[in-house]
Structure formats: C-alpha cells, structure tokens
Amino acid sequence: MLDPLVRNFAFSYAPGKIILVGEHAVLYGAKAIAMPLDQGIRVAVSQKGLKDSGGPLIKGVGPFFMGETFLNRQKKGPKVLELALEYLTRVFKAYNENVAIIIDGSLPPGCGLGSSAALSVALIRATYRFMGESLGDETLHEHVLALETIFHGRPSGIDHTVVIDGRTIAYRLFGEKAQANPIAIARELSLVVVISGPHNGTKNAVQSLSERMRRQNSAYRRIFTDLDHIASEMEQALITGQLSSVGELMNIAQGYLNALSLSTEHIEKLCVIAREHGALGAKLTGAGGGGAVIALCEGHEQAVLNAYRSMGYQSFIATVPKEPIVSTLIDTKTPVS
Ligand code: MEV
Numbered sequence: 001m002l003d004p005l006v007r008n009f010a011f012s013y014a015p016g017k018i019i020l021v022g023e024h025a026v027l028y029g030a031k032a033i034a035m036p037l038d039q040g041i042r043v044a045v046s047q048k049g050l051k052d053s054g055g056p057l058i059k060g061v062g063p064f065f066m067g068e069t070f071l072n073r074q075k076k077g078p079k080v081l082e083l084a085l086e087y088l089t090r091v092f093k094a095y096n097e098n099v100a101i102i103i104d105g106s107l108p109p110g111c112g113l114g115s116s117a118a119l120s121v122a123l124i125r126a127t128y129r130f131m132g133e134s135l136g137d138e139t140l141h142e143h144v145l146a147l148e149t150i151f152h153g154r155p156s157g158i159d160h161t162v163v164i165d166g167r168t169i170a171y172r173l174f175g176e177k178a179q180a181n182p183i184a185i186a187r188e189l190s191l192v193v194v195i196s197g198p199h200n201g202t203k204n205a206v207q208s209l210s211e212r213m214r215r216q217n218s219a220y221r222r223i224f225t226d227l228d229h230i231a232s233e234m235e236q237a238l239i240t241g242q243l244s245s246v247g248e249l250m251n252i253a254q255g256y257l258n259a260l261s262l263s264t265e266h267i268e269k270l271c272v273i274a275r276e277h278g279a280l281g282a283k284l285t286g287a288g289g290g291g292a293v294i295a296l297c298e299g300h301e302q303a304v305l306n307a308y309r310s311m312g313y314q315s316f317i318a319t320v321p322k323e324p325i326v327s328t329l330i331d332t333k334t335p336v337s
Pocket residue numbers: 019022023024025026027112154155156157158159202206285286287
C-alpha cells in the first residue's frame with residue numbers, strides 16, 4: 001500500500017549550461033560547444049492540499065527562489081513561469097486547480113546559464129512523474145522545444161539538448177535537423193561565473209543580430225566560419241586536456257563576440273579582470289548584451305572570485321564535471337520504506 005503523501009508529489013532537477021563557443025553562430029550553421037554545470041533548477045509538483053508537505057522539502061535550497069505557482073493563479077510567478085504554466089494547463093489534463101508548482105535552484109535566472117531550459121526540462125520531467133507516466137527522450141525533447149520556442153522564439157536547441165543530455169556536446173544545425181555529439185573531456189573544468197547584469201532576452205539578442213547581419217552579411221558569415229573552426233580546435237583541446245589552449249580560444253571567441261556587437265563595456269571589463277587574476281580565458285556565454293561571463297580558472301578561482309566580489313559583483317565558482325550529470329529523481333510513485 002502506497003503512502004498517500006508519497007503518491008501526490010513529484011520532484012525533478014535539471015542542470016544549467018554554458019556555451020564555451022558558438023553562441024549565435026550556431027543559428028547560422030556553425031559548430032558550438034555546450035557544457036552542463038553543477039548548478040541547476042529544482043521543481044516540485046504537488047497537490048495543492050499537500051503544499052505544506054511538499055514545499056519545505058524544496059524551499060530554501062536556493063539561493064534563487066523562482067516562484068511558487070498555483071494553477072488558479074492565486075500567486076503570480078515570473079514571466080517564464082507564467083508562460084510555462086499556460087503551456088502545461090493547455091497540454092496536460094493532470095494540471096487542474098489543485099496542482100502547485102514550487103521552483104528553486106542555484107542558477108541565477110535570465111543570465112545565459114540555461115535557466116529556462118533547465119526549468120523546462122525539470123517541469124516536464126516532474127509533470128510526467130506526477131502523472132505516473134513514463135517519459136521517453138523524444139517526447140521530452142518535443143515538450144521542451146515547444147516551451148523554449150514560447151520563451152525564445154527561434155531556439156537552436158543547443159540549450160535544452162545539453163541540459164537533457166547532461167554531457168559536454170558539440171552541436172550543429174543542418175537546416176531543420178540538429179546533430180549533437182558528446183565530447184569526452186579529459187578533465188573537469190573549474191570556472192568562475194560572474195553576472196554582468198541582466199540581458200535583454202535571448203529573443204531580442206537573436207533578432208537584433210539578424211538585423212545587423214542583413215547589413216553586413218559577408219562579414220558576419222566570415223566570423224561564423226572562424227568561430228566554427230575555433231569550435232573544432234576547442235573540441236580537440238578539451239579531448240586532450242590542454243586547458244591553456246581552451247582558455248586562449250575562449251579569449252579569441254570573445255573577441256569575435258565583441259565584433260558581433262554582443263559584448264558590452266561591462267563584459268569586456270569582467271573578462272580583463274579574470275585574465276589579470278590568472279584565468280586561462282574568459283568570455284560571455286549565451287545571448288550576450290549582459291548576462292554571465294565565464295572564466296576558466298584552474299587554480300586561480302579564489303583570486304578571481306575575490307576580485308569580483310570586492311567590486312560588488314554577484315559571482316560564484318562552478319564546475320563542468322568530467323562525467324555526465326545524471327539528474328537524480330526521487331520516484332514518488334514508489335513507497336519509501
Ligand atoms: C543561447 O543560450 C544561445 C543562442 O545561440 C540562442 C540559441 O542557440 O538558441 C544565443
């Protein structure tokens with residue numbers, strides 16, 4: 001006999017991500033490299049009546065508490081959550097006014113670290129668990145792509161693919177299709193992540209780049225071709241564990257991102273600070289125009305972190321693990337003995 005409490009809520013977790021090279025360029029056919037982070041988002045879906053049992057189990061782990069939403073809209077969450085909720089209620093019969101969703105995590109939202117992809121993946125996984133149904137990879141990809149399209153307009157799919165996969169991938173679009181190949185990295189990467197400020201949304205960044213590109217098509221195409229080569233060189237350096245080379249290539253990629261008007265004065269300053277304090281390389285990650293900067297530190301984490309924090313920046317150390325991140329799920333359909 002199952003404990004009724006155990007039957008009525010479901011948890012899920014999904015990691016965030018960084019793009020080491022190839023953001024934006026990936027939308028124009030270039031190879032990009034994405035990696036999962038040891039920071040992520042957790043979701044609990046529960047019967048509203050059981051909120052007090054489900055809530056405390058997930059709340060407070062943060063530091064980023066994204067929201068708590070009930071389907072009858074007693075409380076409003078952030079925009080992405082509202083949009084996600086509209087999708088869930090439209091698609092899943094299980095979502096009725098008695099369902100509560102609680103979300104928190106260690107990933108700052110809206111900074112290019114894959115928070116929306118992680119939220120989407122964790123929400124869909126938790127939903128299926130809540131419904132007691134099995135979820136195949138294909139169905140998961142379909143739902144998450146639908147959510148990411150609602151959030152971002154025209155996603156390449158790289159964010160949610162790496163979040164679902166939990167491994168470092170080389171990713172390339174071929175028209176409507178995408179190829180994601182796992183990369184066996186020789187060593188884990190130790191990064192310092194710093195938030196330069198909010199960005200203006202991935203959708204807007206992608207849209208304004210396409211407008212600039214209309215004016216300078218051939219120059220932009222040449223840059224994308226170079227970034228594609230850099231991605232291949234980076235892949236080799238990751239496989240052989242030549243992290244100084246990875247760092248140098250990150251710096252070169254950052255130069256190109258600046259040339260594409262995706263960087264800001266702020267981001268450039270944060271990259272310089274990281275390099276001056278011993279980082280092997282530093283660059284923006286994701287949509288740009290704000291958001292997160294990643295610095296490959298390898299032994300200089302504390303110096304870089306202290307430098308950022310002493311200037312008042314929100315900054316933290318994160319790791320890209322060598323082994324795949326397996327999202328451990330508590331199977332709420334199985335009685336706890
Ligand atoms: C966002 O993390 C990466 C972009 O290339 C958009 C995308 O690939 O969907 C800017």
